[in-house]
Structure formats: structure tokens, C-alpha cells
Amino acid sequence: MGLLTNILLAPFLGPIWGTKWTLDKVDRAVREELTDDTPIKEDLMALQLQLEMGEIDDAEYVRREKEIMQRFREVREWREKLGMPTSGGPVRVAEDDETE
Amino acid sequence: MTSGESAAERSEPAPGDNTGEGKYVYCIIRLDRSREFGEIGIGGGARVYAVNHNDLAAVVSDTPIVIYDPTRENVLAHEFVNETVMREFTLIPMSFGTVFRSEKDVLALLKSTYQAFTDVLEKMQDKIEFGLKVLWDRDKVVAAVERDNDEIRRLKDEITRNAASSTYFARMQLGRLVEAAMEEASNRYVVDVHDQLKDVSVASRSNKVIGDRMILNAAFLVDRQAEKQFDEKVKSISRQYEDLLNFKYTGPWPPYNFVNIKLKLEKAT
Numbered sequence: 001m002g003l004l005t006n007i008l009l010a011p012f013l014g015p016i017w018g019t020k021w022t023l024d025k026v027d028r029a030v031r032e033e034l035t036d037d038t039p040i041k042e043d044l045m046a047l048q049l050q051l052e053m054g055e056i057d058d059a060e061y062v063r064r065e066k067e068i069m070q071r072f073r074e075v076r077e078w079r080e081k082l083g084m085p086t087s088g089g090p091v092r093v094a095e096d097d098e099t100e
Numbered sequence: 101m102t103s104g105e106s107a108a109e110r111s112e113p114a115p116g117d118n119t120g121e122g123k124y125v126y127c128i129i130r131l132d133r134s135r136e137f138g139e140i141g142i143g144g145g146a147r148v149y150a151v152n153h154n155d156l157a158a159v160v161s162d163t164p165i166v167i168y169d170p171t172r173e174n175v176l177a178h179e180f181v182n183e184t185v186m187r188e189f190t191l192i193p194m195s196f197g198t199v200f201r202s203e204k205d206v207l208a209l210l211k212s213t214y215q216a217f218t219d220v221l222e223k224m225q226d227k228i229e230f231g232l233k234v235l236w237d238r239d240k241v242v243a244a245v246e247r248d249n250d251e252i253r254r255l256k257d258e259i260t261r262n263a264a265s266s267t268y269f270a271r272m273q274l275g276r277l278v279e280a281a282m283e284e285a286s287n288r289y290v291v292d293v294h295d296q297l298k299d300v301s302v303a304s305r306s307n308k309v310i311g312d313r314m315i316l317n318a319a320f321l322v323d324r325q326a327e328k329q330f331d332e333k334v335k336s337i338s339r340q341y342e343d344l345l346n347f348k349y350t351g352p353w354p355p356y357n358f359v360n361i362k363l364k365l366e367k368a369t
Contacts, residue, residue: 045310069169089167090368093208
């Protein structure tokens with residue numbers, strides 16, 4: 001959670017040159033970090049590769065997979081909270097001229 | 101449609117919770133009658149079978165309404181079903197974790213996307229996918245680059261000879277030269293691999309590389325009849341580069357990377 005930590009702490013540690021623009025920007029960046037599962041997918045793929053290459057054993061894989069799954073769930077929760085589309089869960093064919 | 105009960109449960113199904121109500125969809129195939137694929141489904145060996153609409157079928161298993169985490173176990177179950185189906189059928193793979201509330205909803209998908217599924221199945225007829233990841237052994241590539249590049253060799257000799265007096269600048273310059281030469285070598289390898297596989301594949305797609313040792317992460321669409329030629333070609337390329345590169349070759353897969361139907365799906369409430 002490097003980026004997020006930096007963003008959350010920066011205003012307290014650094015000089016106060018914040019403006020409305022910065023606040024918007026921070027908000028957007030935090031939102032993005034909370035709701036983007038791309039880096040999690042990449043971590044999962046990297047983990048799989050490590051297992052395939054014999055760099056980690058099964059137990060280590062299972063342990064780290066658990067952490068990654070937890071991160072997926074957190075992102076999904078944030079997306080739900082913020083009313084963004086999520087993957088997983090039941091779906092149905094969208095009805096054309098219906099927006100809810 | 102109005103919302104009934106609330107959204108999905110998370111992770112593992114609670115016992116007795118809507119069990120068997122939903123349908124997990126693995127893939128779409130052309131089939132106009134019922135068919136069983138065995139008890140190989142996600143969630144511990146659920147029965148896998150076909151749900152038909154005209155000459156199309158969705159390959160499904162019954163499931164509680166849950167969100168499936170992409171754990172290795174779940175992903176392997178999903179893939180294993182598709183591999184099994186693929187032995188006999190050309191298929192359009194569904195994304196991992198696609199769950200419909202009922203058979204009726206699955207039929208609605210087949211009906212509404214009938215034409216697109218039919219067209220894609222036609223295009224993908226007898227096509228299979230192979231994955232090829234190429235990783236380099238950094239030390240060996242560095243050694244090769246130093247051997248083949250006069251300027252790098254000369255600079256390196258100079259630095260070693262005058263270890264004490266050699267400047268920070270000279271070392272920096274060497275580092276930069278090596279980096280550039282590595283980059284150039286990596287591009288050359290990747291282009292060569294693609295060139296050699298062009299004649300034995302129908303299409304290829306490069307995906308983002310994973311980690312810092314991977315230089316190629318590609319998918320190739322191959323005609324079933326050309327599978328053997330493709331296979332032999334990959335082996336010959338990996339022999340050609342065996343001192344420098346590590347080839348990870350997987351498949352046959354369903355054409356995950358070559359089918360892109362935008363399904364109009366929404367969250368079922």
C-alpha cells in the first residue's frame with residue numbers, strides 16, 4: 001500500500017501547499033488505488049510464475065494467495081460502496097433500454 | 101426488473117444457502133442436444149452439463165449464488181472443464197466466475213447473443229491457443245552482450261585493468277551501454293521468435309510481461325492441423341536459444357486471447 005500511504009500521510013508531513021486541485025487529485029488517486037484490481041491481478045500472475053519456476057513452494061504459494069484474495073475482496077467491497085461495476089457474482093443479460 | 105433479495109454471498113457457500121440454484125457457465129459450444137461432461141465442476145466436482153438453445157449450448161454446472169475467488173483451485177477447475185470440452189468441441193470460453201441465477205437467465209444469454217456466438221464459433225472452428233512465455237537468464241545475456249559488443253568489451257577491460265583509477269563515470273557509461281545492448285538483444289529475440297512462428301500460426305497477441313525476467317508473454321492461435329508443426333517450431337527455437345532463454349510453453353487452450361465478445365451483462369439482483 002505504498003502509494004496510498006504516501007498520499008494519506010503527505011499533507012501532514014509536507015508543507016501545506018494544498019489547493020482544491022490537489023484535494024480533487026488526491027481523492028481521485030485514492031479512489032483509483034482502492035478500486036483498481038489490475039495490480040492485484042499482476043501480483044497473482046507473478047506469484048503463479050514463481051511457483052512454476054520452483055522459486056517458492058506450495059505452502060508459500062497458498063499463504064500468499066490468501067493475502068491476494070483478501071485484497072481482491074477489499075477492492076470489490078470498495079467498488080460496491082462506490083457504485084462501480086464489479087466482476088463476479090450473479091449476472092444476467094442486460095435489458096437494452098433500461099437504466100436503473 | 102425489481103430487486104428481490106440482496107446481492108451475492110461472499111466466498112465459500114454457507115451450507116443450504118441457495119444450493120444448486122445458480123448456474124456457473126464455463127463456455128459456449130455448438131451442440132443441439134443434451135450432454136453430460138462428468139462431475140468435474142467448480143466447487144468440488146459438480147455435475148457439468150449442456151443447456152441448449154437451438155444448435156448452441158452453454159456448458160454449466162449448478163452452483164450456489166456466490167462470488168468465486170480466483171484461487172488456483174477454482175481457476176484450475178474452470179480450466180479443466182474447458183479442456184475436457186475442448187477435446188470434442190470448438191468453444192468460446194466465458195470469463196472466470198460467471199454465475200447466472202437460473203437456467204432461464206442462461207437461455208436469455210444464448211438467445212440474445214446467438215448471432216455473435218455463432219459467428220465466432222465459425223471463425224474459431226478447429227483453432228486452439230498456445231501460450232508462450234520467454235524468460236531470460238540475465239547473467240547469461242549480459243555475458244553474451246559483453247562478448248558480442250566491442251565497445252562494451254573494451255570499456256570493461258579498461259575498467260578491470262585500472263580498477264583503482266577507473267572513474268565512476270566509466271562505470272556509469274558501461275552500465276548504460278550494457279542496458280541498451282540488453283534492450284536491443286531482448287527486442288531482437290522477441291522479433292525472431294514471432295517471425296519463426298508466423299508461418300505455423302494464424303494470429304498472435306502479446307500480453308504484458310510479468311516480472312523483470314520475462315521478455316515475451318504471447319498467445320498464438322493455431323490451426324488444429326498445424327499443432328504438430330507449431331510444436332516442433334517452438335522446440336527448435338528453444339533449442340536455438342537454450343543457453344540464453346527459458347521457454348515456458350503451455351496449451352492447447354481455448355482461444356482466450358482471441359475471442360472478445362462484449363456480453364451485455366448486468367448484476368443480477
